[in-house]
Amino acid sequence: MYLQCVNLFFHLFQRGLNIAAFCKDFNAQTAHYIEGVPLPCRITVKSDRSYELVIHNPPTTYFLKQAAGIQRGAMSPGKEVTGKLTRKHVYEIAKIKQQDPPMQLTPLKEICELVIGTAHSCGIEIMDEIDPQEYGEFLGQRMLVVEEQLKELKEKREAKLLRK
Incomplete structure (x- = not known):
């Protein structure tokens, strides 16, 4: 599954995150889901520019x-x-x-x-x-x-x- 949200990229870029690393991590965590399944996510950006990505089950x-x-x-x-x-x-x-x-x-x-x-x-x-x-x-x-x-x-x- 690929992350396809330009608005999200803008916000992550503003906070100084490495977009390529984030996409790689997101795609690795969602590889077992079928494409098109909605996945609510929570992204917590920390002060040291690291992040915590929590992916919930579909609604x-x-x-x-x-x-x-x-x-x-x-x-x-x-x-x-x-x-x-x-x-x-x-x-x-x-x-x-x-x-x-x-x-x-x-x-x-x-x-x-x-x-x-x-x-x-x-x-x-x-x-x-x-x-x-x-x-x-x-x-x-x-x-x-x-x-x-x-x-x-x-x-x-x-x-x-x-x-x-």
Whole structure:
């Protein structure tokens, strides 16, 4: 994975860091991730021009959308269901998120509740079991709904541009 943020380079350069060494370190630490996966990072620059780079796991929404097999969350959460997951999915995502430094001391039950809350805000329904055939049909219907929503958004944007 390659770091592609010009703004970040500017800030690191201002603080006197060696950009090439930073990129090499970042790429080494993120080599096992698939390209395109969002990775929250914390960079602490010390007074001796050294730095501490902490790379967290991807955001919860990324894991939820991947597990549910969807590209985007709900436009109006609570009114539409974008995907479905089982409690086991929630548990596995919570176990991964527990490895992040801010969550290391948080009980797994609380992390599961946070994951469920995030799932609801994305429009993902949590169930005990999911029938794969029914879910495949659901995703097919959902694709049509998403295409329709995207068309509506595009029309609204074009209408705003024409008004100006």
